[in-house]
Amino acid sequence: MINVHLVLFLAFGVIALAGAINLLAQTHPINSALSLIAVMAALAGEYLLLGAEFVAAVQVIVYAGAIMVLFVFVIMLLNAGVEEHTRGSRVAVLFGIPGMLLGSLLVAWVVLRHSGTEAVAAGALPGAPKTIGPLLFHEFLLPFEITSILILIAIMGAVVLASKPPTAPPPIPGSAAIPGPRKVN
Amino acid sequence: MPIWIYILASVIKSAVVLLVLLTAVAYTVWLERKVVGHIQNRWGPTRVGPFGLLQPVADGLKFLFKEDLTAPHVYKPLYIAAPLIAVVFALTSIAVIPFGNPITIAGYSIPLQVTTDVNTGLLLILGVTSIGVYGVALAGWSSNNKYSLLGGLRASAQMVSYEISLGLSLVGVLIMAGSFNLREIVDAQAGHFLGFIPRWNVFPQFIGFFCYIMAAYAETNRIPFDLPEAETELVAGYHTEYSAMKFAMFFMAEYANMITVACLATLLFFGGWHGPLFGPPILQAILPVFWFAAKVFVFLFLYIWVRGTLPRFRYDQLMAFGWKFLLPLSLVNLIGTAIAVAW
Numbered sequence: 180m181i182n183v184h185l186v187l188f189l190a191f192g193v194i195a196l197a198g199a200i201n202l203l204a205q206t207h208p209i210n211s212a213l214s215l216i217a218v219m220a221a222l223a224g225e226y227l228l229l230g231a232e233f234v235a236a237v238q239v240i241v242y243a244g245a246i247m248v249l250f251v252f253v254i255m256l257l258n259a260g261v262e263e264h265t266r267g268s269r270v271a272v273l274f275g276i277p278g279m280l281l282g283s284l285l286v287a288w289v290v291l292r293h294s295g296t297e298a299v300a301a302g303a304l305p306g307a308p309k310t311i312g313p314l315l316f317h318e319f320l321l322p323f324e325i326t327s328i329l330i331l332i333a334i335m336g337a338v339v340l341a342s343k344p345p346t347a348p349p350p351i352p353g354s355a356a357i358p359g360p361r362k363v364n
Numbered sequence: 365m366p367i368w369i370y371i372l373a374s375v376i377k378s379a380v381v382l383l384v385l386l387t388a389v390a391y392t393v394w395l396e397r398k399v400v401g402h403i404q405n406r407w408g409p410t411r412v413g414p415f416g417l418l419q420p421v422a423d424g425l426k427f428l429f430k431e432d433l434t435a436p437h438v439y440k441p442l443y444i445a446a447p448l449i450a451v452v453f454a455l456t457s458i459a460v461i462p463f464g465n466p467i468t469i470a471g472y473s474i475p476l477q478v479t480t481d482v483n484t485g486l487l488l489i490l491g492v493t494s495i496g497v498y499g500v501a502l503a504g505w506s507s508n509n510k511y512s513l514l515g516g517l518r519a520s521a522q523m524v525s526y527e528i529s530l531g532l533s534l535v536g537v538l539i540m541a542g543s544f545n546l547r548e549i550v551d552a553q554a555g556h557f558l559g560f561i562p563r564w565n566v567f568p569q570f571i572g573f574f575c576y577i578m579a580a581y582a583e584t585n586r587i588p589f590d591l592p593e594a595e596t597e598l599v600a601g602y603h604t605e606y607s608a609m610k611f612a613m614f615f616m617a618e619y620a621n622m623i624t625v626a627c628l629a630t631l632l633f634f635g636g637w638h639g640p641l642f643g644p645p646i647l648q649a650i651l652p653v654f655w656f657a658a659k660v661f662v663f664l665f666l667y668i669w670v671r672g673t674l675p676r677f678r679y680d681q682l683m684a685f686g687w688k689f690l691l692p693l694s695l696v697n698l699i700g701t702a703i704a705v706a707w
Contacts, residue, residue, distance in 0.1 A: 209442070209502075209505065213442075213498075216495075216498070220495075223491075232482070232483060232484045232487075233484060233487070236484045236487035236488060236490075236491050237487070239491035239492075239494070239495065240487065240490050240491045240494050240531075243491075243494070243495060244490075244491060244494025244495055244497070244527075245494060245524060245527065248494075248497050248498070248501065248520055248523075248524050249524065251498065251501055251502070251505075251520065252501070252517065252520045252521065252524075254505075255501065255504070255505045255513065255516060255517060255520075256517060258513075307483055308483070308484065308544055
């Protein structure tokens with residue numbers, strides 16, 4: 180009997196990795212954005228396999244469904260064109276790839292050291308909304324509220340930036356004779 | 365239950381639900397043409413079959429045999445993918461909708477819904493429908509046509525804006541039921557207030573229901589919120605460049621979304637499959653599904669009625685309505701419900 184969970188885990192993992200590589204390889208921003216959506220959907224599948232159904236659903240609704248729609252929206256609005264691929268800097272190749280390998284090895288070592296080598300069983304995490312709710316609103320209430328205030332500040336910043344008072348347009352040469360709209364204080 | 369019975373039941377259920385849904389989509393179009401026709405004092409389709417009942421078949425055949433034109437300036441991969449995305453996600457979201465109590469066949473209890481009884485059913489529907497935006501947005505962009513692009517932009521901005529009100533309007537119901545599970549939400553509405561009024565959520569949650577219906581009409585791009593395809597200003601909006609079956613797929617998606625919205629309204633606010641049960645056992649087994657279908661029909665009729673009655677909003681009115689009226693109203697409803705339940 181094949182382990183269905185393992186097969187699904189590998190399938191979602193391959194989709195996520197392929198999406199991430201495709202994101203870097205594509206030259207058109209909209210293709211990259213769509214690959215990012217695939218990555219996020221595959222990650223939601225992995226969360227679901229671990230039993231974190233609420234996090235999986237929120238991942239799809241918030242990241243794949245709302246944030247990425249804004250990405251796609253901005254790309255569509257600006258009509259961003261095809262990017263040119265450069266060959267990249269030599270420093271990035273020389274130090275970036277070994278650095279990345281070293282970093283991921285370090286993270287893997289720390290994680291394995293502190294959690295043991297036992298894999299998390301499929302569906303083992305307590306991820307039902309009924310367990311997450313009390314955690315968010317009792318145990319982690321302060322971080323939760325601080326995060327919401329942080330987001331509120333970000334929203335206010337965006338509103339302030341967007342509602343810049345309109346500056347007067349530069350006078351068109353030779354149009355002095357035409358009375359423009361009077362400035363009302 | 366052995367795994368092969370499980371798989372067999374799933375395949376049969378998927379096939380039946382898909383068949384019923386696609387037939388319902390075709391006949392909702394017929395119903396719409398008929399009802400809007402009568403509202404405007406004309407007959408609607410009458411020629412194909414009795415009362416024009418075979419009109420959907422004729423339309424389907426016509427869409428299949430029309431020439432599939434692809435304009436030379438489109439971005440082909442996404443131009444082809446967009447209608448597929450729209451229709452696939454519209455049809456997927458019906459999978460978690462329960463239609464009735466589990467039935468027992470040969471000793472096995474089989475839930476009347478395509479998936480098993482998932483705990484986060486409602487969140488799954490919201491997730492799937494929020495992905496469905498890409499169909500419309502990408503169709504508008506990949507067509508490489510300014511009308512299509514404007515339609516796609518309008519659609520994505522509108523759907524992101526109204527999704528918040530849609531989600532918040534449902535939280536009141538969730539607080540009252542204490543669960544994301546659609547079956548538990550329905551079962552919490554069994555019984556009566558004062559002995560004769562059905563215990564439907566629509567009575568305590570009438571503000572939530574109002575917000576839900578408004579936001580859902582905007583999410584499905586229907587009149588009075590059908591600005592993405594406003595034909596007086598945008599030719600046909602995001603599907604201007606589409607023809608034949610690709611064009612039909614956008615309409616299949618739109619009507620399938622309407623049916624999902626109607627099912628969800630029935631489940632969350634109108635007691636789902638609960639209704640008076642009477643008669644012999646076989647009738648008692650069929651009646652819950654009948655009540656469910658009847659309530660969904662009422663909602664589809666309401667959709668069409670609204671379409672035949674109301675004019676279209678202006679775009680700035682749409683955004684102001686969504687952000688300045690509907691969102692605060694659903695927030696007030698949420699806070700009020702929370703206080704009432706906690707108290």
